[in-house]
Amino acid sequence: MDALLPSLLLVSPLPPARNGIADYAAALLDGLAPHYRCTVACEDWLAAAPGAAVVDPALAHRLPEAGGRVLHQIGNNPDHGFVLRALRHLPGVTTLHDPGLLHLHESTGESRATILAGLRHAAPGMAATFGAQLRDHGLSTRSNHLLFDLAGEVLARSRAVVVHSRFAQRRLRLTHGEAATAHVAVIPHPLPPGEPPARGAARARLGIPPGDFLLVTAGFAARAKRLDWVAAALAALPGIRWIHAGGADPEQAAAVADRARVTGHLDAANFADHIAAADVLVTLRFPSQGESSGPLARGLAAGVCCLVSDTAAYAELPRDAVIHLPLAGGARALAAALAGLLADPGRAAAIGAAGRRHALAEMALPSVAARYRDVIEASRDRPVAPLAGSAAPPPLLRARPERAAIAQVLAGRQGACRLRLDVSELAALADLSLAPTGLLPGLLPPRAAVRALRVEPDGLLLDLDLAGPG
Template sequence: MTPARNGLTVWTPLPPERNGIADYSAILLGGLAAHYDCRVACDDWLGLTPAGIAVVDPALAHRGAGPRVLHQIGNNPGHGFVLHGLRGMPGVTTLHDPGLLYLHETMGAAGATIRAGMAAALPGLAAVYGRQHREHGIQTRANHLLFDLAGEVLARSRAVVVHSAYARNRLRLVHGPAATAHVAVIPHFVPPGALPDRAAARARLGLPQDGFLVLTAGFATAVKRFDWLIEALALAIGQGAALRWIHAGAERPEEYALGAAIAARPAVAARAHVTGYLDEAALDDHIAAADLLVNLRFPSGGESSGSLARAFAAGTCCMVSDTAAYAELPRDAVLHLPLTGSVGLLAEALCAMAAEPARAAAIGALGRRHAEAEMALPAVAARYRDVIEESLGRPVAPDAPREVVSTLVLEAGPRLLARDLEAVLAGRRGPCRLLLAVPDLAALADLTLDRPGLLGDLLPLAARLVSVRVEAAPRPGLLLDLDLGGAA
């Protein structure tokens, strides 16, 4: 008789959410399934998992859960429910990006809570750089770079996984050795299985078999230094380099106006294309078809890159910034671009490799060899297993005390209007707890089915929804935690 295997509950977003960590988690689950009976707590019950792995409602994840829990947390709105899960079910946390300030903002954390997290890690800097936030409610780019707000994750996790020594050392510098003694480094894995053949990928994409293709990937943001790349491409094209550039990803004009920057350089625009968001198969085709993946970061917070791992697996030559986690990659496996004189050096490299593509192919082959030795999924999953098992006896800090606020009650029925809620909230500021009361849970189910956009219709613009949960007793209903502004 085969002995029963231990269960593992994984809190994470899942595909089809447009979130690189969702893709990471879906693939990692396939590796973890070799060691555990996995299930996933996800706020999208239609999330995609490997065969045989169930998705459970985060509100019910505690039922039948054992001590083995893994949280996947990144710095974007898709991970708010994971942070809530960590508060209730401590376990191992993969911290994909230590800079969690944006996550807390999008979760509706009160200003005082955010500033307390900033000051707890770097009190001297918080006194200076937190002034604009404290006095005017303005969050600067410097704040997002300097303050990670990872203290709660470190305290509530039995172990924390990061993808580079740089990320571990950064946490240690900010939070101290004692608070980070349980941080382990596990590299980003390469996807299992072979990526597409270069010729076949180009054929599917309608690209010519010859010609040097430069690729960038993912969401277009300022830290990926498209400004450097566009200027370098213009220089290289002006010197006669025969190449084309594709950005395999979506533009985020509110962060970086990529289309406008390309249009301002007509020579580059004639050889450039932005695909928009791509599914996994299309992204793999673009990476396999490329001669060079340019993956720059400055400034870097120590984040990892799924597209870089895919390029390693495809044997595509990669160019990275010589900084942070990227500086740890073997010098023969990637091209490292210095942070000084970057534009001119990048232009020189583009000209040289476009003239002799075999040089790029040779570097790509060494990158694939490195990935096969250090980043294979079974090895990464086994290291996760070791961290999870070793963490089981480690205590965690008690959950941070929550501000106690009185609960307002509003009878919720089919005729409930926004003005009814406005009347209850009139004159209130700061944290607020509101119960939309119903006779029983059956009535609540009927109400939410009849009015699926209920909260969006009811809540005033000034009210930020921090959390919502179903209450069965002492009075049934929807319990809302709100931030009405004006506090702190």
């Protein structure tokens, strides 16, 4: 029955990469399996995707059928450089997990000219002033990451773009305009597959006594996740145990070293246990560009009381499903909320239950996967912009692998073209290559320079540069 399903190429990092989007992609594959035969292009040769073949991205161009389906997963870190490069040559639907993408460009060696072009496209008025340090001296400032997004190329090269919040959709629309963002759809972050661990069993495995009040922060903690605010809030609440389930950048790790236990990267089962064991899961973000959160989805699914910053995507969550914390006086507001929950444990349970009801109604994996299917199918024929700085694609010509037939189709042409030599069996190509002059010199006119060659199941595809009209 699987053979009757259409094929889909997913381009994304996968586990064991220590990357939340890799985990997202692996979970999404489970949801897409009823709709597509999936293949994954992934740079990591250790990557595993049960139920799907994994291929090298360099070979991905061979996979999509005519009008084929491609789904890219792009985030703002160096693990996604190969996805950005693949999008340039394999347009499809793109999940834009973070509209910023400046760190992605900087950390994967994209040229300064490409980055400056992205800054000018996003905010031409500001780029003249705030991009001057990069333009004139090669210096990138922290403010650039807040002021600019480099999503313009993704918007232009994608048949559709998926974001996880209305905030992210509106932000893109305000920056890039209505016309450039008409194909942006909102699909919520899905819940992970399967049931979360039971709280009591998770606490037992982690050695957390039943009476301890456990606060968990989770995922890789960069500065914007504000572990410093959590440390300040807990200064007056010594009775709360704090575990950070994940890694942290050096600045954040130093800020919490005397208060939290930082676990470092955890495998999926251990990570799920830490979240399910929590009395509260604290997920802060400032500043935010509309990012979503895999740990938050796990916390909601597990019925844990979640405390979030009242900003961007988090502000869209129902007011009874989480506790929203104001950005002003963030540490004080967190301390007050935690003190209230300590005094009234039933409130935390009620909020956790409401959060789980919301998650099951809006974020269940089958529902999210069905919405992806709808976006993929509806956008298959949508045209995309040509590659930046590229001319129109060269004409594609076809001929039999005979010198006279090739001379006829090339007659009067010059410049770039693509020539397909139709051969019913590859063995025939091998026979032709035994000619004294060799295969291509025996078939092509002297004015034809071969720039690229690809063997396909029923022929040979040549990129040619013709020196002058024949």
